[in-house]
Amino acid sequence: MAKDAGLGLETELTLALPGGGGGDPNGSMETKQKKRVFYEFSGEESTKVAIKNQVVGWPPVCSYRLKNSFSGEEGTKIYVKVSMDGAPFLRKIDLSTHEDYSGLLMALEKLFGCYGIGERDNSEYIPIYEDKDGDWMLVGDVPWQMFSGSCKRLRIMKRLDAKGIKLHAEDLLKGISMEA
Amino acid sequence: MDTYINIYIERERDRGFGFFLTELSDYNRSGSNLKVEDNPELYFGPKIFRSSLHLIGSARVKKDQMRSFQSMLNYFPEEVLEHVFDFLTSHRDRNAVSLVCKSWYAVERFSREKVFIGNCYAISPDRLIARFPRVRSLTLKGKPHFADFNLVPHDWGGYVQPWIESMVKGGVNLEELRLKRMLVSDESLELLANSFPNFKSLVLVSCEGFTTDGLAAIASNCRFLRELDLQENEVEDRRGQWLSRFPDSCTSLVSLNFACLKGEVNLASLERLVARCCNLRSLRVNHAVPLDALQRILAQAPQLVDLGTGSFVHDPDSESYNKLETSMQKCTSITSLSGFLDVTARCLPAIYSICRHLTTLNLSYAPGIYSDELVKLICHCNKLERLLVLDTIGDKGLGVVASTCKELQELRVFPSDIYVVGNASVTEEGLVAISAGCPKLNSILYFCQQMTNAALITVAKNCPNFIRFRLCTLNPTVPDAVTMQPLDEGFGAIVKSCKGLKRLSVSGLLTDQVFLYFGRYAKQLEMLSIAFAGDSDKGMLYVLNGCKKLKKLEIRDSPFGNVALLADMGKYETMRSLWMSSCEVTLGACKTLAQKMPKLNVEIINESDQMEDSVDDKQKVEKMYLYRTLVGPRKDAPDFVWTL
Numbered sequence: 001m002a003k004d005a006g007l008g009l010e011t012e013l014t015l016a017l018p019g020g021g022g023g024d025p026n027g028s029m030e031t032k033q034k035k036r037v038f039y040e041f042s043g044e045e046s047t048k049v050a051i052k053n054q055v056v057g058w059p060p061v062c063s064y065r066l067k068n069s070f071s072g073e074e075g076t077k078i079y080v081k082v083s084m085d086g087a088p089f090l091r092k093i094d095l096s097t098h099e100d101y102s103g104l105l106m107a108l109e110k111l112f113g114c115y116g117i118g119e120r121d122n123s124e125y126i127p128i129y130e131d132k133d134g135d136w137m138l139v140g141d142v143p144w145q146m147f148s149g150s151c152k153r154l155r156i157m158k159r160l161d162a163k164g165i166k167l168h169a170e171d172l173l174k175g176i177s178m179e180a
Numbered sequence: 181m182d183t184y185i186n187i188y189i190e191r192e193r194d195r196g197f198g199f200f201l202t203e204l205s206d207y208n209r210s211g212s213n214l215k216v217e218d219n220p221e222l223y224f225g226p227k228i229f230r231s232s233l234h235l236i237g238s239a240r241v242k243k244d245q246m247r248s249f250q251s252m253l254n255y256f257p258e259e260v261l262e263h264v265f266d267f268l269t270s271h272r273d274r275n276a277v278s279l280v281c282k283s284w285y286a287v288e289r290f291s292r293e294k295v296f297i298g299n300c301y302a303i304s305p306d307r308l309i310a311r312f313p314r315v316r317s318l319t320l321k322g323k324p325h326f327a328d329f330n331l332v333p334h335d336w337g338g339y340v341q342p343w344i345e346s347m348v349k350g351g352v353n354l355e356e357l358r359l360k361r362m363l364v365s366d367e368s369l370e371l372l373a374n375s376f377p378n379f380k381s382l383v384l385v386s387c388e389g390f391t392t393d394g395l396a397a398i399a400s401n402c403r404f405l406r407e408l409d410l411q412e413n414e415v416e417d418r419r420g421q422w423l424s425r426f427p428d429s430c431t432s433l434v435s436l437n438f439a440c441l442k443g444e445v446n447l448a449s450l451e452r453l454v455a456r457c458c459n460l461r462s463l464r465v466n467h468a469v470p471l472d473a474l475q476r477i478l479a480q481a482p483q484l485v486d487l488g489t490g491s492f493v494h495d496p497d498s499e500s501y502n503k504l505e506t507s508m509q510k511c512t513s514i515t516s517l518s519g520f521l522d523v524t525a526r527c528l529p530a531i532y533s534i535c536r537h538l539t540t541l542n543l544s545y546a547p548g549i550y551s552d553e554l555v556k557l558i559c560h561c562n563k564l565e566r567l568l569v570l571d572t573i574g575d576k577g578l579g580v581v582a583s584t585c586k587e588l589q590e591l592r593v594f595p596s597d598i599y600v601v602g603n604a605s606v607t608e609e610g611l612v613a614i615s616a617g618c619p620k621l622n623s624i625l626y627f628c629q630q631m632t633n634a635a636l637i638t639v640a641k642n643c644p645n646f647i648r649f650r651l652c653t654l655n656p657t658v659p660d661a662v663t664m665q666p667l668d669e670g671f672g673a674i675v676k677s678c679k680g681l682k683r684l685s686v687s688g689l690l691t692d693q694v695f696l697y698f699g700r701y702a703k704q705l706e707m708l709s710i711a712f713a714g715d716s717d718k719g720m721l722y723v724l725n726g727c728k729k730l731k732k733l734e735i736r737d738s739p740f741g742n743v744a745l746l747a748d749m750g751k752y753e754t755m756r757s758l759w760m761s762s763c764e765v766t767l768g769a770c771k772t773l774a775q776k777m778p779k780l781n782v783e784i785i786n787e788s789d790q791m792e793d794s795v796d797d798k799q800k801v802e803k804m805y806l807y808r809t810l811v812g813p814r815k816d817a818p819d820f821v822w823t824l
Contacts, residue, residue, distance in 0.1 A: 057329030057736070058711070059595060059627055059652050060685075064386065064412040064440070068521075069545060069570075069596075132526065149548045 078148055084112045084125075084156040095148040101140055114156055126157045258283075262291045271296040290314060297321070298731075298756050300338055300362065301781065304811045305346030317356035317381075318343070324759050324805055325709070326734055327361055328386065331761060331803065333787065335818050338362040341371075342816075348375045356381040356407075363387070369394030373401035380432075381407035388414040392443065396422035399430075407435040409462075417443030424449040433457040437464035439488050439519060444468045455480040464488025467521040472500040478507040486540075487511070489519035496526045505530045518542035518568075525553040535560030539587075542568040544594045551577045558584055565589045565620075570596040571605045571627060578610030582617025590623040595654060605654070608635035608661070615642035623648040630661035631688055636670025640677035649674055650685035656712040656737075659689040666690055672697035675705070685709035695719035699726020707732040720744035724751050734759040742769035749777050757807035768797030770804055774824035781813055782806045782824045 078095040091111050098104045108127065109115050116123040127139040131150045139147070139154070265288055268274050278288040294317040297303060309315065322338020340362045347354050354376040364387045372379065379402045392415065398408065399422055423438075423445045433453070438445070445468055454460060454477050462485060465474070469490035478484070494501050514534045523546045538561050543549065549557075551574045558564075558577070564585040571593050573581075581588065591614060593606055608631045615621060615638065622645045631653055651671075660667055667688040675681060675697055682704055686694065690713035698705065699722035706729055714720065720740040723733070724747065733755065741764030752758055752773075767784070774782035785803035813823040 055656070057326070057331050058656055059654050060329045060709075060711070061595060061627075062328035062386070062412065063330050064414065065545075065594065068440075069547065069594075149550070 078151075080129075080151055080153050082108065082111065082154040082156065084114060085158050085161070087112060093154070095151060098144075098148075100144050101147075104139075108154075108156065112156060117156065124159050126159055127154060128157055129154045258287050261287045265291050269294070293317060294356075295319070299807050299809075300340075300343070301811075301814050302756070302807060302809045305343045306350070307811065309346055309350040309352060313350070313352075315347075315352055316354065317358070318347075318354065319358040319360075320362060321360045322362035324361075324734065324757060325732070326736065326759055326761070331736070332785065333818075333820065334388070335363070336785070336821060337814065337816055337818070339368075339816060340364050341368045344368050344371050344375070352376075353378055355379055356383075358383040358385075359387055360385040361387065363389040364394070365389050366391055366394035366397070370397040373397040378404060380404055381409075383407065383409040383411075384413050385411040386413065391416040392418045392420055392422040392441065395438075396420055396425045399423065399425040400427065403430070404432050405430065406432050408433070409435055409437045410440050411437065413440050415441055417441065419443060421446050421449070423453065426453050428452075428456070431456045432459070434459050435462040435486075436460065437462065437488065439464040439466050439490075439521070441466045441468075447473045451476050451480065458483070460484065462486035462516075464519060465490040467491050470494075471504060471527065475500060475504040475507050478504070478511055482507075482510045483513055484511055485513050486516040487514050487519070488517075488542075489521075491522040492520045492527055492546075493522050493524045494527055496524070496529075501527065501530065505533070509533045512537065514538070516540035518545075520546035520549075523547070523549060525549050528553055528557055532557070532560050536563065539563055540566040542566075544568040544570055544592065546570070547596070555580045561585060563587055566591075568592040568594070570594050572596045573606070573610075575606055575610035575613065578606060579613045579617075582613040585618060587620060588614070588618040589620050590648075591618075591621065592625040593627055594625075595627040605629040608632050611635060612638050612642075615639040619643075620645070622646055625650040625652075625685075627652045627654065629654055630658060631667060631670065632660045632662050633665065633667055633670035633673075634660075634662070636667065637673040640670075640673035644677045644679070646674070646678040646681055648683040649678065649681060650683065650709070651687060652685065653687045656687050657689050666694070668694040668697070672701070675702040680704055683707040686713060687711060691715050692719040692722070695722040698723050702727050704729055706730060708734070710735045710738055712737045714738045714740060717741055717744035717747075721747055724748055730754075731756045733757075735761070735763060737762040739764055741765055745769050746773060749773055752777065752780055752806060753808050755808065757805065759803075759805050760801075761803040763800075765801050765804060766797060767795070767799050767801050770801055771797065771824050773806070778812075779808055779810070780806050781809050783817065784822045784824065785820060786822060787820050 079092050080095060081090050081092055083090045093104075093107055093111065095104070098107065105117050105127065109117055114123075114125040117125045117127055128136050129139055129147070129151045130153045131137050132152060136155070261284065265274065265277060268277060271294065274288055274292055278285045289311050291314065292312045293314055295308065295312050295315050296319045297308070298321050300320045300322050308318075320340065320343060322340075323332055323336055326332060327336070338361060340357075340359055348371065354372075355378050357372065357379075358381075362384075364384060369390055372382070374397075382398060382402075382405075390413075395408075395410075395415075398405065426433075426449070430453070434457075436453075443466075445466070447469065450465070450469065451473070454463065460481055461483070463477070463481065464486070465477075465488060467490050469477075471489075471492055471494040474489055474492075478487075494504075508530055511534060515537055517531065517534065517538055517540070520543060525548065528549070535557065541558075541561060541564055543554065543557075547570075549570075549572065551572055554569065554573050555577050558567075558581055561567075562584050564581075565587050567581065567585065567588060567590070569577075569592070573593065578593075581591075593610070595605065606626070606628050608628065611624075611626055611628065611631075612635045614624075619642075621643050624646065625648075628651070631651065659665060660670070667686075668691055671684075671686050671690070671694050675684070679701075681702055684698075684702065684705060684707070686709070692715045695714060695718070698708070702708075703726075705727045708723065708727070708730065710733075717740055719738070720735070721744050723730070724744070730751075734757075736759075740760065745760070745765050746769055770782050770784060774780065783805045784801055785805065787802070817823055
């Protein structure tokens with residue numbers, strides 16, 4: 001799940017220990033010993049990541065709720081419109097079928113033929129989206145889950161239309177208001 | 181020991197014959213004792229009788245004076261006794277009454293229509309029907325509670341088939357069947373539907389083994405069906421249009437809940453069904469029912485009291501949505517709302533108009549509603565008594581609940597993401613805020629990231645009325661977040677303050693000390709769930725010795741062993757069941773217990789192949805489940821369940 005989406009993103013969510021390596025000496029799951037320690041928090045990063053040793057049945061959420069709230073197999077479908085500058089008609093994609101930005105960008109490439117959209121500096125195209133507040137945002141700044149929850153529609157913008165503005169994900173400039 | 185009963189003998193003026201109403205409150209139910217408080221103001225019975233009643237006299241009768249009392253009772257024909265017992269609806273009251281004397285036992289058993297069986301293996305269907313031949317409503321529970329968390333294999337047991345077969349054979353006039361954690365097959369549902377012409381109500385909670393074909397049989401054959409309530413079941417979808425199988429002549433539905441079904445339903449059939457069932461009060465649909473269909477349904481059923489939406493996703497600028505808002509406004513009777521299985525938060529304002537009437541709101545299956553939107557919604561809900569949400573509400577959101585929902589009695593906060601902790605969740609702050617703002621709070625289920633003793637002590641002080649207190653820290657052994665101490669003092673304060681506490685689940689770092697508190701203070705406790713807690717056998721012993729009313733004890737991953745298990749074997753006959761998994765109990769001790777207590781079934785669940793060869797008594801048992809029973813070892817246990 002920790003993939004670099006090609007936009008220079010640092011995906012925060014990972015199931016591995018930060019710095020990779022070491023293990024919790026008490027955390028062996030196969031033994032029948034008392035399991036006392038479960039979590040390692042990486043306090044350094046701004047987002048906390050907890051590494052969960054997968055204990056059966058903990059937290060005690062009933063299996064029906066587990067299957068229907070978290071796994072997303074029959075999960076929420078999030079259809080959003082996608083427009084591309086110059087294209088005569090719009091398309092729709094389901095954000096829930098993707099787990100991260102790279103999947104989304106590949107799908108956009110296939111739909112519109114806007115190859116290179118994922119590349120930071122070379123691309124002719126910039127993906128932006130309208131969030132639930134109505135603001136137009138650059139795709140890639142926020143964690144995937146937050147993005148897919150707040151994205152109302154997508155637009156593939158031509159780089160030429162945004163001259164002079166730095167357009168890569170680390171940039172904190174937001175709220176480029178556009179006449180859509 | 182003595183039995184005291186207050187009898188108020190009254191005569192109904194116009195009819196000229198005597199009723200008597202027994203006032204049985206504040207039971208002491210250990211053994212067969214009945215102890216009753218003096219309280220002449222309390223009566224059983226409908227108010228209509230009270231207005232025309234005169235108190236003739238009251239008698240306080242000691243058990244050894246029962247014989248003279250008997251002759252007094254015999255003055256009143258059995259029909260009178262039966263009529264009086266009609267007012268006793270709780271099965272506990274009825275069980276108590278049946279223990280008073282033989283004639284009361286006899287009258288009670290012939291008049292009992294509703295039977296509750298907390299463990300389907302404690303009694304056999306034939307014996308049940310023999311004792312209660314007039315049973316019309318049966319409630320059965322099957323698998324142990326920890327089956328909810330995947331600790332019990334699916335085919336462990338709890339089949340309803342033998343019960344239905346016995347009732348068919350016994351000529352029972354079954355009208356209502358309520359099952360929890362049972363295995364239900366399509367064959368069972370078909371037999372049910374075809375055998376009981378007056379069948380009215382089917383409630384299935386956390387059951388599995390059936391498909392929509394079984395539901396089709398119920399729909400098509402139960403001519404007077406009033407209630408079909410499916411809660412959190414695993415149902416295989418056979419795409420057979422089960423809902424369309426309700427005949428056009430079916431107009432009797434009062435309650436229909438199919439929210440847990442995964443498949444499509446025929447929307448036109450559903451709309452027609454709702455239109456012709458004008459007594460429909462409760463409707464909960466599944467995710468396959470979109471918002472525009474919901475609007476059409478609501479237009480036909482403005483009398484609904486309980487609504488579960490399906491998919492609540494739409495373009496809020498569309499006409500459909502506006503129509504929905506209008507239809508919602510007409511539904512002035514809705515007091516309970518749930519569903520939102522898919523939801524676009526921007527569609528939520530449609531329900532603002534009904535929020536102020538809501539007493540129950542369940543948003544715990546609604547993903548992706550952020551704290552702000554939740555708060556906006558809850559601000560309208562000032563009559564709320566029961567709230568179920570995800571922890572995305574955050575501590576701040578709970579603060580809003582605390583200041584808005586002054587009538588709140590029950591709160592459940594579920595984790596929104598169990599795989600990554602630290603994004604959205606609640607802490608002790610939210611719990612403290614709720615306890616301070618909601619004086620009527622008596623039941624809580626709270627999944628949180630962290631907890632402190634100070635917070636629990638404050639909560640205990642603010643809310644002494646808890647009946648149910650279930651706290652689950654996402655890390656099961658996390659200590660006090662501030663002091664790094666165990667959470668013993670916090671939970672100790674809870675049991676000390678909440679004298680009426682009946683159900684308790686604990687988590688976090690806990691030593692034997694907390695169990696000392698439970699044994700000392702938790703005198704009304706009936707159900708206790710323990711995980712990853714305690715240091716030694718002493719912990720479990722404190723509980724077994726002190727909690728006199730304990731009915732169900734379930735323990736996992738805790739260092740309790742043979743000494744605790746075998747110290748008071750008679751205790752288990754006063755309880756419904758004991759579950760111990762990943763503890764220190766050995767096979768030998770379980771065998772000893774089984775041998776000495778023939779009225780207990782001691783079952784070992786053994787899922788690995790190893791134990792076949794080495795039947796070593798010193799080996800620790802992975803999962804043990806024991807329960808009292810009147811009918812010995814069950815005959816339907818699968819291979820991996822050994823009854824010792």
